[in-house]
Amino acid sequence: MKKILVVDNQISTCELLQKFLSQKNFEVETITQGNPALNIIKKRHFDIIISEYRLPDIGAVEFFEKVLKIQPEVFMIFMSQEVNLKNAVDLIKRGAFNFLTKPLHPDELLEVIQDCDKLKTSFSPEASFANKQPKSxxxxxxxxxxxxxxxxxxxxxxxxxxxxxxxxxxxxxxxxxxxxxxxxxxxxxxxxxxxxxxxxxxxxxxxxxxxxxxxxxxxxxxxxxxxxxxxxxxxxxxxxxxxxxxxxxxxxxxxxxxxxxxxxxxxxxxxxxxxxxxxxxxxxxxxxxxxxxxxxxxxxxxxxxxxxxxxxxxxVPTLKQRISDLPLFIDHFLQQTSEELKIEKPLLSEEVKRIFNRYEWPGNVRELRNVIRRACLFIEADNCIYQNALPKGLLDALVPIEENGLSKAKNERYAVNRLDEGADTDLKSAARQAELTRIMEVLHKVDFNKTKAAKILNIHRKTLYSKLKVVNLAY
The missing domain is CATH 3.40.50.300 (P-loop containing nucleotide triphosphate hydrolases)
Structure with missing residues (x-):
C-alpha cells in the first residue's frame, strides 16, 4: 500500500484528501505545517508527499530541499490556489513531480499519483542523464x-x-x-x-x-x-x-x-x-x-x-505484427498483476497459450493487459489460468483452426463456389452473392485483418465473423 503525506494549512483540505485517497486504498497521513512534517518524514517513509505551496512556517523551496535530503526518492507534488508560473517551473526544475491548481480535481490528482507509481526513478536534480537511459x-x-x-x-x-x-x-x-x-x-x-x-x-x-x-x-x-x-x-x-x-x-x-x-x-x-x-x-x-x-x-x-x-x-507496430513478443508481454503482465494482487505468479494452461496465439488482439497490448488482469481473478487451485477465465467476447471472436488441411485461398474458392453452386435465381441469393464478393474484396485489401475490414464495411466485427461462418470462412 502506497504511503502518502498531505501537508496543508487548511484542515478541511487535509480531511478531504485523506478521505478521498483512503478510499482509493492509499495509507494517508496529514499535517498542517512544514516543520512538523519534516519531523514525521525523518521517522517514517513516504512514497508521495502532497504539499501546499504557501506553508505558514517554511518556504516551499526550503521545505522541498529538506525533504529531498531526508528521502531523496520521494515524489513531491505541490498545489496552490493561484499558480505562479515562475514558482511552478522553478520547483519542477528542482525535481518536483507536478504542480496542481486548487481546487483539486479528484480524477486529475489520482492520475498524477498513478503516474508517480509508473516511474521507477526519481526526478531529483542530482539524477544524471545516464541514469535516465532505458535499462535493458x-x-x-x-x-x-x-x-x-x-x-x-x-x-x-x-x-x-x-x-x-x-x-x-x-x-x-x-x-x-x-x-x-x-x-x-x-x-x-x-x-x-x-x-x-x-x-x-x-x-x-x-x-x-x-x-x-x-x-x-x-x-x-x-x-x-x-x-x-x-x-x-x-x-x-x-x-x-x-x-x-x-x-x-x-x-x-x-x-x-x-x-x-x-x-x-x-x-x-x-x-x-x-x-x-x-x-x-x-x-x-x-x-x-x-x-x-x-x-x-x-x-x-x-x-x-x-x-x-x-x-x-x-x-508503433500492432501486437499481431510482433506476435513473437507475445510471451514477453504475457510474462510481464502476469508478474505485474501478481504483485498488485499479492499472489503467486500464475501459469497459463497450454490451451490458453494456443488461444492467445490464435487470437488477433484488435485492442493490442492494452487488451492483453486487461485480459490477463481479469484472468488472474479466476485462478484455479493449481495456480493455473484456464479457458474459463477468459472473456466470452475473446472466445467468440477466436480464429478457428482451418479444417481438412485447406489453405486460406482454397477455403475462399471453396466457399464462393459452394455459394454459386447452391444459389437460387431469386434476389435474396443474388444479394448474398454480392455481399460475399464485396467482403472478400475488402478482406484482400486489408490482408485479412477482420477489425479493419469490419470498419470499412461499416459493420460490427462479430457480424463479419457471423457472415463468414456461413460459408466456412471465419478463419
Missing part, C-alpha cells in the same frame, strides 16, 4: 514506465528509431492503433532526450472540447470568459523546458490547431483573454490512430500543422 532487462525486456520493448525485429527497429530521434529536438508524430502503447513510446523518447529532467505532460486531446481546449493548453486570464474566476496556467507553460504529449491530436478543433501551430512556429503562446505573448521552449510529441494526411485532405486537420509536426514519424 533479461529476455529482451525493458520495463521503464510499464512498457515492454520486446526482442522482435519490429520492436528493435522501433527502439532504434526512439534513440535516434530522442537525442534531437524534432517534433514527432507517433502513429499506431488503439492500445499499442503510443504514450509509453513518447515517454521513452522524452527519457532518452536532454529534456529528461524536465516535465513530461500528457494531454488526451479527445477529452478536450472546443470550448476548453485553448484554456487547458495555453491558459486564460481572470475574467476572460464566464466562469474564469481566477487566472489559469496552461499545460504548455507547465511543460516549459520539457515535453508535451498530445494524444489523439486529430480531435483538436481548427481554432486550437491554429494556436498550436503558432506555438510551434513562433515558440510563443497567448493566454485566452490575454494580451502579452509568453515565450516557451517545449518539445511536442503528437499521437494519432488516424491518417492525418487523409484528415488534412478532408479539411479536418490543418495541412500546415501536419507538416510542422511531422519532422519525424514513428509507427
Amino acid at each position: 532487462r533479461e529476455n529482451g525486456k525493458n520495463e521503464e514506465f510499464g512498457f515492454v520493448v520486446g526482442e522482435s525485429k519490429e520492436a528493435l527497429e522501433m527502439i532504434n528509431l526512439i534513440k535516434r530521434v530522442g537525442s534531437t529536438n524534432f517534433t514527432v508524430i507517433i502513429e499506431g492503433e488503439t492500445g499499442t502503447g503510443k504514450e509509453a513510446v513518447a515517454r521513452l523518447i522524452h527519457k532518452v532526450s536532454s529534456r529528461c529532467n524536465k516535465p513530461f505532460i500528457a494531454v488526451d486531446c479527445g477529452s478536450l472540447s472546443k470550448e476548453i481546449a485553448g484554456s487547458e493548453l495555453f491558459g486564460h486570464e481572470k475574467g476572460a470568459f464566464t466562469g474564469a474566476i481566477t487566472k489559469k496556467t496552461g499545460l504548455f507553460e507547465l511543460a516549459n523546458g520539457g515535453t508535451i504529449f498530445l494524444d489523439e491530436i486529430a480531435n483538436l478543433s481548427p481554432e486550437t490547431q491554429m494556436g498550436l501551430l503558432r506555438a510551434l512556429q513562433e515558440k510563443l503562446i497567448r493566454k485566452i483573454g490575454g494580451v502579452d505573448e509568453l515565450p516557451i521552449d517545449v518539445r511536442v510529441i503528437a499521437a494519432t490512430k488516424e491518417d492525418l494526411i487523409v484528415k488534412s485532405g478532408a479539411n479536418c486537420f490543418r495541412e500546415d500543422l501536419f507538416f510542422r509536426l511531422s519532422e519525424f514519424i514513428l509507427k
Whole structure:
C-alpha cells in the first residue's frame, strides 16, 4: 500500500484528501505545517508527499530541499490556489513531480499519483542523464514506465528509431492503433532526450472540447470568459523546458490547431483573454490512430500543422505484427498483476497459450493487459489460468483452426463456389452473392485483418465473423 503525506494549512483540505485517497486504498497521513512534517518524514517513509505551496512556517523551496535530503526518492507534488508560473517551473526544475491548481480535481490528482507509481526513478536534480537511459532487462525486456520493448525485429527497429530521434529536438508524430502503447513510446523518447529532467505532460486531446481546449493548453486570464474566476496556467507553460504529449491530436478543433501551430512556429503562446505573448521552449510529441494526411485532405486537420509536426514519424507496430513478443508481454503482465494482487505468479494452461496465439488482439497490448488482469481473478487451485477465465467476447471472436488441411485461398474458392453452386435465381441469393464478393474484396485489401475490414464495411466485427461462418470462412 502506497504511503502518502498531505501537508496543508487548511484542515478541511487535509480531511478531504485523506478521505478521498483512503478510499482509493492509499495509507494517508496529514499535517498542517512544514516543520512538523519534516519531523514525521525523518521517522517514517513516504512514497508521495502532497504539499501546499504557501506553508505558514517554511518556504516551499526550503521545505522541498529538506525533504529531498531526508528521502531523496520521494515524489513531491505541490498545489496552490493561484499558480505562479515562475514558482511552478522553478520547483519542477528542482525535481518536483507536478504542480496542481486548487481546487483539486479528484480524477486529475489520482492520475498524477498513478503516474508517480509508473516511474521507477526519481526526478531529483542530482539524477544524471545516464541514469535516465532505458535499462535493458533479461529476455529482451525493458520495463521503464510499464512498457515492454520486446526482442522482435519490429520492436528493435522501433527502439532504434526512439534513440535516434530522442537525442534531437524534432517534433514527432507517433502513429499506431488503439492500445499499442503510443504514450509509453513518447515517454521513452522524452527519457532518452536532454529534456529528461524536465516535465513530461500528457494531454488526451479527445477529452478536450472546443470550448476548453485553448484554456487547458495555453491558459486564460481572470475574467476572460464566464466562469474564469481566477487566472489559469496552461499545460504548455507547465511543460516549459520539457515535453508535451498530445494524444489523439486529430480531435483538436481548427481554432486550437491554429494556436498550436503558432506555438510551434513562433515558440510563443497567448493566454485566452490575454494580451502579452509568453515565450516557451517545449518539445511536442503528437499521437494519432488516424491518417492525418487523409484528415488534412478532408479539411479536418490543418495541412500546415501536419507538416510542422511531422519532422519525424514513428509507427508503433500492432501486437499481431510482433506476435513473437507475445510471451514477453504475457510474462510481464502476469508478474505485474501478481504483485498488485499479492499472489503467486500464475501459469497459463497450454490451451490458453494456443488461444492467445490464435487470437488477433484488435485492442493490442492494452487488451492483453486487461485480459490477463481479469484472468488472474479466476485462478484455479493449481495456480493455473484456464479457458474459463477468459472473456466470452475473446472466445467468440477466436480464429478457428482451418479444417481438412485447406489453405486460406482454397477455403475462399471453396466457399464462393459452394455459394454459386447452391444459389437460387431469386434476389435474396443474388444479394448474398454480392455481399460475399464485396467482403472478400475488402478482406484482400486489408490482408485479412477482420477489425479493419469490419470498419470499412461499416459493420460490427462479430457480424463479419457471423457472415463468414456461413460459408466456412471465419478463419
